[in-house]
Amino acid sequence: xxxxxxxxxxxxxxxxxxxxxxxxxxxxxxxxxxxxxxxxxxxxxxxxxxxxxxxxxxxxxxxxxxxxxxxxxxxxxxxxxxxxxxxxxxxxxxxxxxxxxxxxxxxxxxxxxxxxxxxxxxxxxxxxxxxxxxxxxxxxxxxxxxxxxxxxxxxxxxxxxxxxxxxxxxxxxxxxxxxxxxxxxxxxxxxxxxxxxxxxxxxxxxxxxxxxxxxxxxxxxxxxxxxxxxxxxxxxxxxxxxxxxxxxxxxxxxxxxxxxxxxxxxxxxxxxxxxxxxxxxxxxxxxxxxxxxxxxxxxxxxxxxxxxxxxxxxxxxxxxxxxxxxxxxxxxxxxxxxxxxxxxxxxxxxxxxxxxxxxxxxxxxxxxxxxxxxxxxxxxxxxxxxxxxxxxxxxxxxxxxxxxxxxxxxxxxxxxxxxxxxxxxxxxxxxxxxxxxxxxxxxxxxxxxxxxxxxxxxxxxxxxxx
Numbered sequence: 482x483x484x485x486x487x488x489x490x491x492x493x494x495x496x497x498x499x500x501x502x503x504x505x506x507x508x509x510x511x512x513x514x515x516x517x518x519x520x521x522x523x524x525x526x527x528x529x530x531x532x533x534x535x536x537x538x539x540x541x542x543x544x545x546x547x548x549x550x551x552x553x554x555x556x557x558x559x560x561x562x563x564x565x566x567x568x569x570x571x572x573x574x575x576x577x578x579x580x581x582x583x584x585x586x587x588x589x590x591x592x593x594x595x596x597x598x599x600x601x602x603x604x605x606x607x608x609x610x611x612x613x614x615x616x617x618x619x620x621x622x623x624x625x626x627x628x629x630x631x632x633x634x635x636x637x638x639x640x641x642x643x644x645x646x647x648x649x650x651x652x653x654x655x656x657x658x659x660x661x662x663x664x665x666x667x668x669x670x671x672x673x674x675x676x677x678x679x680x681x682x683x684x685x686x687x688x689x690x691x692x693x694x695x696x697x698x699x700x701x702x703x704x705x706x707x708x709x710x711x712x713x714x715x716x717x718x719x720x721x722x723x724x725x726x727x728x729x730x731x732x733x734x735x736x737x738x739x740x741x742x743x744x745x746x747x748x749x750x751x752x753x754x755x756x757x758x759x760x761x762x763x764x765x766x767x768x769x770x771x772x773x774x775x776x777x778x779x780x781x782x783x784x785x786x787x788x789x790x791x792x793x794x795x796x797x798x799x800x801x802x803x804x805x806x807x808x809x810x811x812x813x814x815x816x817x818x819x820x821x822x823x824x825x826x827x828x829x830x831x832x833x834x835x836x837x838x839x840x841x842x843x844x845x846x847x848x849x850x851x852x853x854x855x856x857x858x859x860x861x862x863x864x865x866x867x868x869x870x871x872x873x874x875x876x877x878x879x880x881x882x883x884x885x886x887x888x889x890x891x892x893x894x895x896x897x898x899x900x901x902x903x904x905x906x907x908x909x910x911x912x913x914x915x916x917x918x919x920x921x922x923x924x925x926x927x928x929x930x931x932x933x934x935x936x937x938x939x940x941x942x943x944x945x946x947x
Contacts, residue, residue, distance in 0.1 A: 484535055485534060485535040485536065486533065486534050486535055487534075487815060487819075488530075488534055488814055488815035488816045488818065488819040489819050490819050490820065490822075490823045492529055492533055492534065492814075492816055492819060493811070493816035493817070493819045493820050495525065495526075495529050496522055496525050496526035496529060496811070496816065497820075497848065499521070499522050499525045500518070500519070500522040500807075500848070503518035503521055503522060504518045504519075504894075506518075514796075514800075515800065515893065515894045516799060516800055516803055519800075519803045519804055519807055519894065520803055522807060523803070523806055523807050523810060526807065526810050526811060526814070526816070527541055527810060529814070529816075530810065530813075530814035530816070534814055534815070536813070536814055540813065541810050541813055541814065543813070544809045544810055544812060544813025544814070545805075545806040545809035545810050545813070546809070547809060547813075548805050548806070548808055548809025548812065548851070548854065549802060549805050549806060549809065551805075551851065551853050551854070554739075554740070556798055556801055556802070557740055558610060558739055558740060558743060559610075559794050559797060559798060559801070559900055559903060559904075560791055560794050560798065561740060561743040561744055561746075561747060562610065562611075562614040562743065562794070562900075562904055563772075563789055563790050563791045563792070563793050563794035563903070564747045564750075564769040564770075564789075564790065564791050565614060565615070565743060565746045565747050565750060565789075566614065566618060566772070566788065566789030566790070566793075566904070567750075567768040567769050567770070567771070567772045567773050567788075567789035567790040567791075567793075568747050568750025568751045568754060568765060568768050568769050569725060569726075569746070569750040569789075570768070570773040570775075570786050570788075570789055571750070571751075571754040571758065571760055571764065571765065571768040571773045572722065572725070572750045572751070572752075572753035572754035572757060572758060572760075573716040573717055573718065573719070573722045573753070573754070573757055573758055574722045574723070574725050574726065574750060574753060575618060575619055575622070575786065576712045576715075576716045576718065576786060577716070577718050577719065577720075577722040577723060578616070578619030578622075578623075578723065578726070579619050579622040579623055579626065579712065579785070580709060580712050580713070580718050581720075582619060582620070582622075582623035583623055583626045583627070583705055583708065583709060584709075586623055586627070587627075587696070588627045588628070588629065588692060588695035588696055589692050589693060589695065589696025590692060590696075591623070591624060591627055591629065591634075591692060591695075592624075592629075592633070592634070592637045592688035592689070592691060592692040593637075593685050593688045593689050593692060595620045595624065595634065595637040595638055595641065595688075596637045596638075596640050596641035596644075596681075596684060596685060596688055596918075597641065597685070598616060598620065598641065599612050599613075599616065599617060599620070599637075599638050599639075599640075599641025599642045599644075599645065600641040600642075600644045600645045600681070601645065602615070602616050602642075602645065602730060603641065603642045603643070603644065603645025603646050603649065604644070604645035604648060604649050608646060608652065608739060609639070609642035609643050609645070609646035609890075609897075610642075610900055610904070611729070611730075611739065611742075611743065612638075612641070612642040612645065612646070613638060613639070613642050613900075613901060613904050613905060614743075614904050615726045615729060615730070615746075616726065617635075617638040617642065617904070617905060618904070618905065620634065620637075620638055621634050621635060621638065621905055621906075621907070622785050622786075624637075625781070625785060626704075626705060626708055626781075626785075627695070627705075628695070629695060630911075631905075631906075631907045631911065631912075632907055632911030632912045632914070632915055633691065633912075633915045635901070635905050635907040635911065635912035635915070636912040636913070636914070636915025636916040636917065637688055637915065638905070639890055639901060639912060639916045639918075639919065640681070640684050640688075640915075640916050640917055640918035640919060641918075643886070643887055643890065643916075643918060643919055644677060644681050644918055646886070647673060647677055647882055647886055647887065648670060648673060648674075648677060653853075654852060654853070654856060654882060654885075654886045655669070655670065655882065657853065657856050657857070658856050658860065658878040658879075658881040658882045658885070658886070659874070659875070659878040661856055661857055661860025661861065661864070661878070661881065662860055662864060662867070662874040662875070662877040662878035662881060663864060663874040664873070664874040664875040664877070664878040665875070668875050669875050669878045669879065669882075672875045672876070672878070672879045672935065672937070673879050673882060673883070675879075675929070675934075675935045676879060676883050676922050676925045676926050676929065676935075677883075677918075677922055679921075679925060680917075680918050680921040680922040680925055681918055683917065683921055684917035684918045684921065687917050688917070704781075707779055708779060708781060708782050710779075711777040711778070711779040711782040712777075712782060712786075714777070715775060715777050716758060717757045717758060719757065721757070722753060722757060724749070724753070725746055725749040725750055725753060726746075728745070728746075728749060729742060729743065729745065729746040729749070732745060747769060750769075751765040751768075751769065754768070768789070768790065769790060769791065770790055770791050770792060771790045771791075771792050772787070772788050772789040772790030772792065772793050773786065773787065773788070773789055773790070774787045774788075775787050788906065793903065794903050796903065797899045797900060797902065797903035800894060800899045801850070801896045801899055801900075804850030804851070804894050804895065804896065804899075805850060805851050805896070807848070807850065808845075808848060808850050808851055808854050811848055812854065812858060817845060817848065817858055818858070818862065820841070820844055820848075821841050821844075821858070821859065821862045821863075822862075824837045824840055824841050824844070825837055825841075825862065825863070825866065828866075830931075831870065831872065831930055831931075831933065831936055832927070832930040832931030832932075833930075834863075834866065834867070834870065834872075834930065835876075835880055835926060835927055835929070835930025835931075835936075836927050836930065837863075838859055838863055838877065838880045838881070838884065839880060839883070839884040839923045839926060839927055840884075841858075841859045841862065841863075842855045842856070842859050842880075842881060842884035842885035842888065843855075843884055843888050843923075845858050845859060845885070846885065846888050846889045846892055846895055847892055847895075850892070850894050850895045850896060851889075851895065851896050852885055852886055852889035852895065852896065852897055855881075855884075855885035855886075855888075855889060856881045856882070856885040856886065859881060859885065860877065860878075860881055863877055864877065868939060871938055871939045871940065872936060872937070872938070872939060873937035873938060873939050874939075875937060876935075876936055876937060879926070880926050880930075883922045883923050883925075883926040884922075884923040884926065887918070887919040887922050887923060888919060888923060890909065890916065890919060891909055891913045891916060891919055891920070892909060893908060893909040893910060
């Protein structure tokens with residue numbers, strides 16, 4: 482057996498440089514998808530790990546599979562969300578939400594209302610993905626009907642969805658972060674208020690300012706009426722069709738596991754499609770598998786209501802699996818830890834330590850393409866350092882969420898960015914600049930680190946074990 486060597490920053494730099502060059506060249510120059518560049522980068526990283534660090538392929542493969550296992554629940558949820566979109570559109574649930582929303586929401590308040598609605602739903606469910614896959618789809622359709630850019634509307638949806646996800650005790654990442662840092666769950670949530678609530682308030686102000694630009698515009702009532710007419714002529718519209726999303730949200734609030742709750746949503750969609758739209762069993766199965774396609778003669782309505790289905794998520798699922806394979810290989814070989822050590826060596830003050838944690842989480846999100854890894858790996862790396870510097874674990878757990886959770890959705894090939902693209906049909910490049918909460922929160926965390934605000938000393942809590 483070869484003697485394994487400890488990975489250095491030089492080793493890690495080779496696959497990172499190749500990743501940046503191959504992704505940028507393929508996407509910008511050739512307009513290709515990121516899948517093949519990521520596979521090529523896996524090959525390069527494996528060569529470095531085998532030839533320079535002494536790993537065997539079986540060891541690297543095991544690391545890749547272990548990482549994929551961490552994300553399999555997310556992959557399954559993504560596939561179920563695809564079936565929900567297909568059946569809910571066929572049943573008239575999505576058209577009904579859009580139909581009523583177009584008549585209630587005005588452009589001036591729409592972005593603020595969108596962020597608040599998504600915050601409440603996500604806080605109740607603990608899931609940004611469930612929020613985006615249910616009310617988010619309807620709100621995007623309403624926003625497009627009001628003449629707003631898709632990226633802007635999606636940014637407001639994601640800001641709200643991630644606020645609730647981050648602050649809810651039902652959220653998986655909200656439980657994972659304090660577990661990695663050694664903090665208490667509710668202490669962790671209370672401590673996040675200091676960074677997340679100001680970020681949400683600033684975001685709402687920005688959405689209000691941007692929305693005011695649309696408030697003075699005359700609505701295209703001809704176009705809106707055309708959309709309303711197309712939906713009412715192709716679907717039975719009824720308040721009863723709002724029952725599926727309400728029941729799914731209620732199921733999740735009652736702490737039913739996400740997958741059974743979402744599967745119940747698919748079944749409800751199929752049942753309501755048969756009852757309200759007279760859909761045959763074959764039509765329901767097709768919508769769940771291949772998606773729903775509408776030919777109403779009104780292009781914007783057809784584009785809006787066509788899609789979904791299990792198959793529509795396979796592009797995203799394949800990207801997630803490839804990206805997580807790369808992340809698993811990088812972690813198993815120690816190259817991710819080498820990056821973390823290099824960043825940590827620059828951290829002398831509390832502010833620089835917080836900055837190092839934020840940058841490490843972002844780097845892991847970029848390289849490992851999975852928010853869970855971006856919480857687990859930095860959490861393991863920095864737990865002892867925070868204790869040695871006399872900083873309370875809840876500061877670390879908050880920082881892990883401020884950066885690991887919130888920046889994941891801003892990266893196109895990350896599982897979260899890929900999910901939002903698969904669900905909303907809007908790329909991270911388009912919505913990223915408008916996901917204000919996700920951008921502002923890590924910045925606020927770093928500012929607090931340098932000015933010392935809410936950086937709780939370890940000795941304040943005598944109950945924490947050394």
